[in-house]
Amino acid sequence: MSEADAIQAQIAEDFSLFSDWSERYQYLIDLAKALPVFPEAQKTKENLLAGCQSQVFVHFVQDNDLLKIHAMSDSSIVSGLISLVLRVYSGRTAAEILAIEPTFIDNIGL
Numbered sequence: 001m002s003e004a005d006a007i008q009a010q011i012a013e014d015f016s017l018f019s020d021w022s023e024r025y026q027y028l029i030d031l032a033k034a035l036p037v038f039p040e041a042q043k044t045k046e047n048l049l050a051g052c053q054s055q056v057f058v059h060f061v062q063d064n065d066l067l068k069i070h071a072m073s074d075s076s077i078v079s080g081l082i083s084l085v086l087r088v089y090s091g092r093t094a095a096e097i098l099a100i101e102p103t104f105i106d107n108i109g110l
Helices: 003-016 021-033 076-089 094-099 103-107
Strands: 056-063 066-073
Touching: 003 021, 003 076, 003 103, 021 076, 066 076
Parallel strands: none
Antiparallel strands: 056 066
16 A cells, blocks of 8 residues: 555545534644645735635645645635645655545545
């Protein structure tokens, strides 16, 4: 099992602990609160993700071959979802990112 698969399995396990959607939403809100601060200087039109109902900013930093992803939203639930995506994808090579299927999304029912 790859590291990304293990992280996705852990995410699914974490969500399985909650018996109803209100608990899952609260967990997403808690994850949002733990996101690193997104620099104001990166809240630009170029970093704004098009097509979202809430504002989502995404910034990529290349560190050797690794892509580190920084992101945030003005919505707590969306920021919680961003936190999950960052756990799976940030800090990997472009080839790794392309190869990872986001199975955790179906596994947690989102």
